Amino acid sequence: MKKFDLSALIRPHLLALAPYSSARQDFKGVANVFLDANENPYSLPFELGIDEGYNRYPDPLQVALKKKIGKLKGIAPEHIFLGNGSDEPIDLLLRLFCQPQKDEIIITPPTYGMYAVSAAIQEVGIKKAYLKPDFSLDVAEIFRQVSPQTKLIFLCSPNNPTGNLLAKEDILQVLENFEGIVVVDEAYIDFAAADSFLPLLAQYPNLVVLQTFSKAWGLAALRLGMAYASAELITFLNKIKPPYNINLLTQNAVSKALDKENEVRHCIQILVEERKKLENFLYQIKNQTGVIAEVYPSAANFILFKTNPDYFSADTLYQKLTEKGIVVRNRSREPLCQNALRLSVGSVEENRLFCQVLEQLSQ
Template identity: 35%
Template sequence: MKPLKELVRTNVLNMDMQVSDNDSRVRTESCVWLDRDENPYNSPYNRYPDSSMAVLKASIAKIKNVQTTNVFIANGRYALVDSMYRCFCTPGVDNVVIVEPTYDVYRTMAELNCVENRSVLLDADFQLNADRVLEQCDEKTKLIWLCSPNTPTGIAANPAEVEVLLEMFDGIVVVDESYVDFSSQLSWRTRLGKFDNLVVLNTMDNSWGCAAIGVAMLYASSELVNMLNRVALPFGLNSLSQKVAIDQLRDTFEAEKRVRFIILERQRMISAFMDLSICVQVYPSETNFLLVKFEDAQAVYKYLLDKGIVVKNCADMPLCENCLRITIGAKPENNELLSALRQY
């Protein structure tokens, strides 16, 4: 890996990061705060959020077995991805490599930040080939984007191939693990100490069932997190989301119970789909959804839509011809879907 200062955008590296005394102090009710033009009434909603997110970071760090200095938090996965581009990729100069098919946020944010995207396809089994990825990299490649387990495929990347990228690539390898809690794979978060160029993304959307609050987490070396803090928006996560997240993180047992139920339902749905005559293939999944290939996915998609059942049409994505991505819902929802498909 290149020294981090060679990867960070020059303007970000040169930013004046001095913080005022008021901003650096813990804001408690024992003080009279007259520095932010806040309305003195309607407590607690009249105060700006805690920019440091110190309590939330501590809660996450304890559960994920990392240091608080290894944690960066943003308002959703889009904000995390955007922060990586704004910190490391100079518009019109640098490029990134995206392994596809995958979540469209990496491409969307590349376009928004005027950063060249170089696409590399997974193989026919939806697996990563590190050599093909490295062939697309040059001295201006700052980031490699991986999603593991991946969407829409549901398949985790071969750890040996990911390790090749981490050892051979001079830039930063970002592994999006938004679905890792549904997987048997060991999280790459546990290997932060081994690879300085590793960045791991995660959210509270899926396994925690908290998509409404928009809490997304990034894990990386303390030095890299410090650089990201330079581009973080002030008050990047509202107080209500922080409070709900902290409350949810106190009950890991309930979250784990939901995950176990989804995994059981996932197996039931795989068997049920395989019994359908219109189903060509059900791909293995380590997520809370299934990628299912049909004889005519477009027709099935429209049929389900007419029945009031909405799934994700992936037919226009590379390697996903005639495929639908179907989320594992609650048991009654899954039964309604199966009933409709059996009558197709």
């Protein structure tokens, strides 16, 4: 196991922080009368389409839900932090480790935008180690960017918006040789034919893995994301989070969803097949018409492709698609993504419509 001193990395004032202690955490025994949390004893009497019992605050540490998630993932609950989407742990990790106007993070553009936005909100410095032209990690460049102020490195695999997995050896090199925290964002891992980094948590105390229920599980509106890390690091995330960050509707609904793993696997299979079909179609347009210049293989539920500006710039094709009621993501202003559009894999019918419209536009 890698030698690592977590407390040396955490912002010093947070080491001694006395966290807010909620009523639901203070009293852990059995009682019949709860007059400790200024709750309303009555559930709303009118029909909201929700069950009874929402007048009480939810479990602040989501013990039952973490047990269920832990069982699915083969991880003990003390290694799991649940957030309001995985965007919440991204923000909390920045607040836990980075002093504003002093510390820095490293990101590897083109990549998910929230790492830089959360850092900017906190006045944390952002160093960029751009991906290579084939969208692989430039490990040497990452280490050129590391300074004594670098606390976090964000790696996204499969990467958004490029869709590729980062090479395992490259991520391991960063984990082995960087003294700070390495965040591996696996929001799209369920669509990839690759192993998660979760089993490596025991070996690398500086590893944080992010996952989410927003993608493969189809529960984006519920806002539930996971950060997996050492029990010590999770304790600190729990100290600085808002007390009731996961509402009870979400805890209950995700708990039910976890009983439907087979259905989720089936859905993933359909989306991966649809991704292949879309990929083939885009290649066909590329080869037959030249309207598309490049199609990038994807391990996620989206495909990045570049237009040929002799026919359409990405801006023009984006506009023409919207005129037909189809919205894709214009990524053409991201580094290495000139004239690039990102296409999410939709339902069979949505994908059919997209193909039909693009075919018409390409004639």
